[in-house]
Amino acid sequence: xxxPPGQGALRVGLLTPAWxxxxxxxxxxxxxxxxxxxxxxxxxKVVIIPVAMDGPDEGATVVVIPELQRSIVDRLLGRLDPWxxxxxxxxxxxxxxxxxxxxxxxxxxxxxxxxxxxxGTVQRLVDIPVVATLHGPWFLHKMLHGDGRxxxxxxxxxxxxxxxxxxxxxxxxxxxxxxxxxxxYGLASVPQMVIRNxxxxxxxxxxxxxxxxxxxxxxxxxxxxxxxxxxxxxxAFARLAxxxxxxxxxxxxxxxxxxxxxxRHLSLAMALDRLPIHTRERIDVCGPCxxxxxxxxxxxxxxxxxxxxxxxxGGTMIEAMAAGSALVCTAVGGxxxxxxxxxxxxxxxxxxxxxxxAACLRLLHDPALAARIGYAASSHIGQELDPxxxxxxxAAFLATICRR
Numbered sequence: 001x002x003x004p005p006g007q008g009a010l011r012v013g014l015l016t017p018a019w020x021x022x023x024x025x026x027x028x029x030x031x032x033x034x035x036x037x038x039x040x041x042x043x044x045k046v047v048i049i050p051v052a053m054d055g056p057d058e059g060a061t062v063v064v065i066p067e068l069q070r071s072i073v074d075r076l077l078g079r080l081d082p083w084x085x086x087x088x089x090x091x092x093x094x095x096x097x098x099x100x101x102x103x104x105x106x107x108x109x110x111x112x113x114x115x116x117x118x119x120g121t122v123q124r125l126v127d128i129p130v131v132a133t134l135h136g137p138w139f140l141h142k143m144l145h146g147d148g149r150x151x152x153x154x155x156x157x158x159x160x161x162x163x164x165x166x167x168x169x170x171x172x173x174x175x176x177x178x179x180x181x182x183x184x185y186g187l188a189s190v191p192q193m194v195i196r197n198x199x200x201x202x203x204x205x206x207x208x209x210x211x212x213x214x215x216x217x218x219x220x221x222x223x224x225x226x227x228x229x230x231x232x233x234x235x236a237f238a239r240l241a242x243x244x245x246x247x248x249x250x251x252x253x254x255x256x257x258x259x260x261x262x263x264r265h266l267s268l269a270m271a272l273d274r275l276p277i278h279t280r281e282r283i284d285v286c287g288p289c290x291x292x293x294x295x296x297x298x299x300x301x302x303x304x305x306x307x308x309x310x311x312x313x314g315g316t317m318i319e320a321m322a323a324g325s326a327l328v329c330t331a332v333g334g335x336x337x338x339x340x341x342x343x344x345x346x347x348x349x350x351x352x353x354x355x356x357x358a359a360c361l362r363l364l365h366d367p368a369l370a371a372r373i374g375y376a377a378s379s380h381i382g383q384e385l386d387p388x389x390x391x392x393x394x395a396a397f398l399a400t401i402c403r404r
Contacts, residue, residue: 010395010403011045013063013101015094015112019050020058025291027197027315028113028135031173034198036060038391047101049094049110061105065097083155091121098126109402111171111394116156120163129168129401133195134177136312137164139184144227144309146259161185169401171195171394173313174334193397196338198387199318201378202295215367216247218360219301219325221294221316222308224255224268229307229330229350231258234271234283236307236356241279243357244364252286252297298323302370303363309350311335318385321345321377326370328359338384344377 014032021029036046048060070078070089077085094112101107107128112119114132123130138156142148164170164181169191172178178194181187218237224230230251237249255268272280289297298304304320306329311317313334320327321338327345329335339345346362348355363370 009043009045010039010109010399011047011105011107012039012395012398013047013049013098013107013110015049015110016051018052018054019048019060019062020055022291023054024052025289025294030291030315030319031133031135031197034200034387035391035394037200038198038387038389039395040391041388042392042395044391044395045105045107047105047107049097049101049112063097063101063104065093066100068093068096083152087116087118087159088121090116091118091125094118095122095125098122098128102126102128109168109398111398114160114163117159117161117163120159120166123163123166123168131169131171131398131401132164132167134170134172134181134312137177137181137184140177140180140310140312141227143261145225147261165190169193169397171397173197174337176334176337177312191397191401195394195397196385196390197313197315197318198390199322199381199385200387201322201382214300214302215370216244216364217301218247218249218303218305219297219320220249220251220253220305220307221289221297221319222253222306224251224253224258224271226258226260227309228253229309230255230268231266231271232307232351232353232356233305234268234275235353236305236360237283238275238279239353239357240360240364241282243361247360247364248282248284250284250286250297250301252289252294254288255285294319295323298325302326302367302374303328303360305356305360306330306335307350307356308332308335314338317345318381322381322385324374324378326363326373327377328356328363338380339377340380343373344380345373 016029016032017026018024018029039046048062074089098110109129111131113135119130119132142153164185172194173196175194220233222228258266304325304327306317308330311333317329329339329345330350331347332350341347346359348359
């Protein structure tokens, strides 16, 4: 017999793009993996609700989002307004999985991303509170993926605004994104809290500094696009390679191409072709990697680069810090809330390849500084982003919403 709502261990549903996310190193999927571990360690019962399964369930309680038959209304809407029809239908599918998780496992609250405003649609269709986590409101990111003025941009932004006013609570991994969202949408009546994305330590954080062959290897994990600053990384390395004869760059991630605000498009192949051949030969392009693949890369690279033009929080940033890698990171969004310049990383201006190259060169010329920064970064992550401590913080916030 299930425990009645409001009694016993808190029972939480976590929506994720993929579970266990091993083949989809998506920032939201990674964050859900770690918050689930932290909440279960402090006594919560967690049910994972994945959009897709990309591996075994890893011992988790999982309720997969079902395939549904489109009703006559759905099909009619699909002809009249395809965007809204898809939005509505995806919301119905998520809500069906939530209803099953309530029935089978008694979940009391659902935590999900704000993307496309689906959180608001789900809140309208289910009886339990929905809490939206601000992984990337579109009003903050739209200019990084185009001109931000398309019909779809406007509709997505409006849908997310409606959702954030409708849900019963909001969490944010950074103060920066929470403040910007409040300024954009108000939200004074919705309970809100900054809860960082957790990041566990592996126990092998400092071994990479013991091997001299890792000290001249730089790692970039991210998309080759305007948002993540892949173009900046390639241009920075071109400058760096001219000043340092033996350093190498590993570029790991998908390459959709950089769409500049003026409409120009730059592919990764084009960016590499512009380089002198002796520079191009020192860049290893890995393409998309699994979570384990990225972990292995971090063990063999002492310096990591995050060149994003904006980040809500920076999943690759905290992964690099947790691994004990010396970090060069743009001072955007929530990144300066975690990185202290000169202590746990080196902060640079966004879109500035010269500054990125200079910071990397400083670390290459001073291995002792790189080691100190890597050690301090890992220690800081261990203290501030411990999954159990953050799981406890999340549980306390959710309890105020679903057990009032």
